[in-house]
Amino acid sequence: xxxxxxxxxxxxxxxxxxxxxxxxxxxxxxxxxxxxxxxxxxxxxxxxxxxxxxxxxxxxxxxxxxxxxxxxxxxxxxxxxxxxxxxxxxxxxxxxxxxxxxxxxxxxxxxxxxxxxxxxxxxxxxxxxxxxxxxxxxxxxxxxxxxxxxxxxxxxxxxxxxxxxxxxxxxxxxxxxxxxxxxxxxxxxxxxxxxxxxxxxxxxxxxxxxxxxxxxxxxxxxxxxxxxxxxxxxxxxxxxxxxxxxxxxxxxxxxxxxxxxxxxxxxxxxxxxxxxxxxxxxxxxxxxxxxxxxxxxxxxx
Amino acid sequence: xxxxxxxxxxxxxxxxxxxxxxxxxxxxxxxxxxxxxxxxxxxxxxxxxxxxxxxxxxxxxxxxxxxxxxxxxxxxxxxxxxxxxxxxxxxxxxxxxxxxxxxxxxxxxxxxxxxxxxxxxxxxxxxxxxxxxxxxxxxxxxxxxxxxxxxxxxxxxxxxxxxxxxxxxxxxxxxxxxxxxxxxxxxxxxxxxxxxxxxxxxxxxxxxxxxxxxxxxxxxxxxxxxxxxxxxxxxxxxxxxxxxxxxxxxxx
Numbered sequence: 001x002x003x004x005x006x007x008x009x010x011x012x013x014x015x016x017x018x019x020x021x022x023x024x025x026x027x028x029x030x031x032x033x034x035x036x037x038x039x040x041x042x043x044x045x046x047x048x049x050x051x052x053x054x055x056x057x058x059x060x061x062x063x064x065x066x067x068x069x070x071x072x073x074x075x076x077x078x079x080x081x082x083x084x085x086x087x088x089x090x091x092x093x094x095x096x097x098x099x100x101x102x103x104x105x106x107x108x109x110x111x112x113x114x115x116x117x118x119x120x121x122x123x124x125x126x127x128x129x130x131x132x133x134x135x136x137x138x139x140x141x142x143x144x145x146x147x148x149x150x151x152x153x154x155x156x157x158x159x160x161x162x163x164x165x166x167x168x169x170x171x172x173x174x175x176x177x178x179x180x181x182x183x184x185x186x187x188x189x190x191x192x193x194x195x196x197x198x199x200x201x202x203x204x205x206x207x208x209x210x211x212x213x214x215x216x217x218x219x220x221x222x223x224x225x226x227x228x229x230x231x232x233x234x235x236x237x238x239x240x241x242x243x244x245x246x247x248x249x250x251x252x253x254x255x256x257x258x259x260x261x262x263x264x265x266x267x268x269x270x271x272x273x274x275x276x277x278x279x280x281x282x283x284x285x286x287x288x289x290x291x292x293x294x295x296x297x298x299x300x301x
Numbered sequence: 302x303x304x305x306x307x308x309x310x311x312x313x314x315x316x317x318x319x320x321x322x323x324x325x326x327x328x329x330x331x332x333x334x335x336x337x338x339x340x341x342x343x344x345x346x347x348x349x350x351x352x353x354x355x356x357x358x359x360x361x362x363x364x365x366x367x368x369x370x371x372x373x374x375x376x377x378x379x380x381x382x383x384x385x386x387x388x389x390x391x392x393x394x395x396x397x398x399x400x401x402x403x404x405x406x407x408x409x410x411x412x413x414x415x416x417x418x419x420x421x422x423x424x425x426x427x428x429x430x431x432x433x434x435x436x437x438x439x440x441x442x443x444x445x446x447x448x449x450x451x452x453x454x455x456x457x458x459x460x461x462x463x464x465x466x467x468x469x470x471x472x473x474x475x476x477x478x479x480x481x482x483x484x485x486x487x488x489x490x491x492x493x494x495x496x497x498x499x500x501x502x503x504x505x506x507x508x509x510x511x512x513x514x515x516x517x518x519x520x521x522x523x524x525x526x527x528x529x530x531x532x533x534x535x536x537x538x539x540x541x542x543x544x545x546x547x548x549x550x551x552x553x
Contacts, residue, residue: 011437011441012431012433012434012436012437013436013437014433014436015436016400016402016436018436019400019402019436019437019438023438190393191388191389191390191393191394192393192394192395192396192397194357194388194394195386195388195394195451195454196396196407196411197357198355198356198357198376198381198385198386199381199385199407199408199411199412199457199458200376200377200378200380200381200382200408200411200412201407201411205411209407210396210399213396213398213399214397214398
């Protein structure tokens with residue numbers, strides 16, 4: 001272990017991989033100094049664990065109905081978060097629901113930021129009419145309230161988890177484009193870009209290899225901060241019946257079905273609500289921590 | 302025939318209402334293997350001439366010729382193999398997220414030159430950096446080391462012309478001398494042609510055979526090293542500039 005750390009901290013690494021791992025290790029050390037970010041990380045790791053090992057973490061089949069045991073309050077032996085109106089165990093449904101939440105979050109995280117990063121860096125690097133056209137398109141998308149645009153898209157495409165992801169991704173990319181463009185504008189006039197241009201590099205190589213690495217940290221930070229919003233929109237679509245369809249255990253959908261019993265059996269809606277709250281909080285804390293770790297302005301030295 | 306000829310070069314920025322005349326009708330010519338200096342106060346347009354030569358500033362009027370051929374726009378790959386530039390600020394001219402290895406191998410990748418490993422190691426050695434610096438990031442280096450990397454990068458494509466934009470002004474005095482000596486050594490080893498910008502006549506005196514004094518975007522006077530040494534300048538401005546750095550020149 002000690003030699004491993006020695007190897008990571010070597011100021012003169014012997015290979016590309018060692019240099020990269022060494023930088024990651026330093027970033028991890030910076031991150032570890034921030035207790036709130038570690039709380040966020042633990043929450044997200046717990047979510048990942050829950051999703052990966054759902055059959056073992058859950059106590060019941062999330063779809064198994066048992067009408068004789070419906071609407072049991074939390075703390076009931078065997079159903080420690082209670083049961084819903086079909087007698088399904090709420091804890092198990094939350095555990096399985098984490099898979100759907102993660103699925104949505106991951107799909108959005110690999111589509112929207114990539115699209116936004118591409119559009120933003122291209123617009124920022126070329127400037128002129130390319131910038132004008134791309135940014136006006138971005139403005140049009142930004143002008144719609146996100147949930148309303150997602151609703152309209154789902155209404156056109158039909159309800160379902162893939163369409164919900166598509167709708168969320170299509171409404172989520174413009175802020176990334178804006179962030180990436182702003183970052184590109186500060187980078188494109190720098191000497192190191194002038195130097196690589198002087199070496200005869202084409203626009204593709206400069207944008208991909210030299211501009212994007214500078215935009216990536218702010219985009220990654222935004223992604224983690226936006227994840228909470230994505231979960232909420234996915235839950236909102238589920239709540240409105242336009243996302244995931246019953247009986248799939250999706251958190252928004254669970255809140256929606258608990259609405260009918262909100263005053264007498266509060267736990268049916270509250271438990272999945274708490275799950276959304278905790279996971280959103282986790283992503284937000286992690287995002288704030290990553291800002292300190294990845295922001296080139298704070299990690300320059 | 303002169304290697305670089307700049308004829309009546311003008312560089313203007315901005316719109317009609319607010320025009321900045323950065324360079325106005327400047328001519329100069331360099332022979333191969335010569336070292337030529339551009340000197341003047343801040344904003345006298347000396348850096349702009351370098352940037353115009355390598356296509357980073359627009360040519361409003363006049364012509365730039367290399368080997369008798371007008372430079373193409375955009376400059377193209379053939380140009381980048383002949384002419385490279387070292388920038389003023391080594392803190393800004395290296396990509397902060399690329400290792401030295403990446404920075405130095407990038408020009409090879411662009412031009413499809415193989416044998417990357419050996420060339421990168423050799424480039425580091427040539428500028429006096431140990432080979433185990435190869436996978437460091439710029440923030441792990443001092444200013445002088447960074448400028449050595451920038452010089453190594455400019456030499457990766459084995460150009461014959463090196464444009465030096467105040468290569469030592471961001472460094473402290475002792476490192477400055479080291480870097481200048483390194484440049485002088487590389488020039489004699491490789492037969493490079495230098496076009497060097499500085500605001501410091503002492504640096505120019507140490508480095509250059511001839512020097513053009515500039516003020517407000519115009520050429521004031523061209524001096525040879527002998528004229529500089531004997532202080533036989535004809536214009537008042539050149540004399541003022543000389544007097545400001547004379548004591549350090551005699552010491553050098």
